[in-house]
Amino acid sequence: xxxxxxxxxxxxxxxxxxxxxxxxxxxxxxxxxxxxxxxxxxxxxxxxxxxxxxxxxxxxxxxxxxxxxxxxxxxxxxxxxxxxxxxxxxxxxxxxxxxxxxxxxxxxxxxxxxxxxxxxxxxxxxxxxxxxxxxxxxxxxxxxxxxxxxxxxxxxxxxxxxxxxxxxxxxxxxxxxxxxxxxxxxxxxxxxxxxxxxxxxxxxxxxxxxxxxxxxxxxxxxxxxxxxxxxxxxxxxxxxxxxxxxxxxxxxxxxxxxxxxxxxxxxxxxxxxxxxxxxxxxxxxxxxxxxxxxxxxxxxxxxxxxxxxxxxxxxxxxxxxxxxxxxxxxxxxxxxxxxxxxxxxxxxxxxxxxxxxxxxxxxxxxxxxxxxxx
Ligand code: F6P
Numbered sequence: 571x572x573x574x575x576x577x578x579x580x581x582x583x584x585x586x587x588x589x590x591x592x593x594x595x596x597x598x599x600x601x602x603x604x605x606x607x608x609x610x611x612x613x614x615x616x617x618x619x620x621x622x623x624x625x626x627x628x629x630x631x632x633x634x635x636x637x638x639x640x641x642x643x644x645x646x647x648x649x650x651x652x653x654x655x656x657x658x659x660x661x662x663x664x665x666x667x668x669x670x671x672x673x674x675x676x677x678x679x680x681x682x683x684x685x686x687x688x689x690x691x692x693x694x695x696x697x698x699x700x701x702x703x704x705x706x707x708x709x710x711x712x713x714x715x716x717x718x719x720x721x722x723x724x725x726x727x728x729x730x731x732x733x734x735x736x737x738x739x740x741x742x743x744x745x746x747x748x749x750x751x752x753x754x755x756x757x758x759x760x761x762x763x764x765x766x767x768x769x770x771x772x773x774x775x776x777x778x779x780x781x782x783x784x785x786x787x788x789x790x791x792x793x794x795x796x797x798x799x800x801x802x803x804x805x806x807x808x809x810x811x812x813x814x815x816x817x818x819x820x821x822x823x824x825x826x827x828x829x830x831x832x833x834x835x836x837x838x839x840x841x842x843x844x845x846x847x848x849x850x851x852x853x854x855x856x857x858x859x860x861x862x863x864x865x866x867x868x869x870x871x872x873x874x875x876x877x878x879x880x881x882x883x884x885x886x887x888x889x890x891x892x893x894x895x896x897x898x899x900x901x902x903x904x905x906x907x908x909x910x911x912x913x914x915x916x917x918x919x920x921x922x923x924x925x926x927x928x929x930x931x932x933x934x935x936x937x938x939x940x941x942x943x944x
Contacts, residue, residue, distance in 0.1 A: 573603045
């Protein structure tokens with residue numbers, strides 16, 4: 571008999587509910603008790619935010635977006651901003667209190683479902699003695715040690731669908747449409763949706779972009795009688811002069827920085843440099859919503875069940891990972907060491923270049939010049 575607590579932390583991602591469903595059922599089958607902590611670590615601080623979960627509580631949730639437990643990306647217990655009576659913001663470490671409550675409530679393991687930030691917190695708790703198992707979540711797919719995080723496939727489908735819809739309106743007006751997709755540090759969503767959605771230009775955080783190269787591609791399209799273009803930019807894309815795009819940050823600095831603005835800036839530059847009619851749009855949180863795709867559902871269900879098997883094997887401070895179609899346990903410390911970047915030598919990047927997509931650098935420009943006279 572074991573007593574497990576699950577939490578969902580950081581930005582939500584389609585598939586969170588499927589993991590919860592799978593953990594609850596896998597534990598129930600073993601005769602274990604499962605509790606859910608609301609809003610990240612809320613249930614470790616206030617019993618009202620701790621909910622007992624039975625199979626009937628998770629019935630039919632595996633295909634729902636969001637998380638029945640709620641989530642927060644402002645709840646780091648090691649540095650939590652708290653406003654005191656004088657109205658000043660103080661950053662407090664409440665991790666000892668959480669650990670003590672975890673022990674007092676008699677939990678055997680905490681299954682933390684989250685991205686890099688939440689797994690970093692989970693690892694710090696593991697170092698303090700909390701038995702923790704991680705489940706990798708993020709639409710950005712930027713966690714090391716796992717080939718995929720759940721939520722990514724759904725986000726890519728949403729972005730690809732949006733690109734498909736933009737083609738007809740862009741074509742009707744001979745316009746350039748610049749679409750901003752999520753991807754703080756890595757361009758996975760931009761690359762996958764851009765290739766699948768017929769983009770002319772894809773801007774990734776991994777390749778600082780030259781706006782002149784972007785405009786050259788658009789002018790080259792015009793020369794070839796294609797008078798509209800689609801540009802996909804990851805929110806974390808930066809120019810080759812080091813210009814990044816954000817809307818400021820909260821009390822905790824870079825970790826809380828709200829990215830945004832690259833599409834608007836790129837659209838403005840394209841218009842002033844090429845005189846093309848140009849519009850920009852930001853897909854934003856649409857990419858985090860909706861029902862998980864079959865791929866994400868299955869992955870999330872497998873992650874949840876594998877996490878429970880890891881509890882049985884006492885593989886604490888490890889994260890479940892997808893590698894060569896199998897479920898694997900990897901040290902959380904390895905998964906959070908650095909962000910998983912798009913491999914610029916990978917087949918997807920080569921494919922993008924081969925089919926004439928500009929990646930914001932000057933590679934491939936000679937070929938347009940060679941063929942421009944045809
Ligand atoms: O980590 C996933 C992500 O979707 C990032 O791409 C994005 O920058 C961030 O979350 C936005 O999160 P929020 O608006 O919830 O703070």
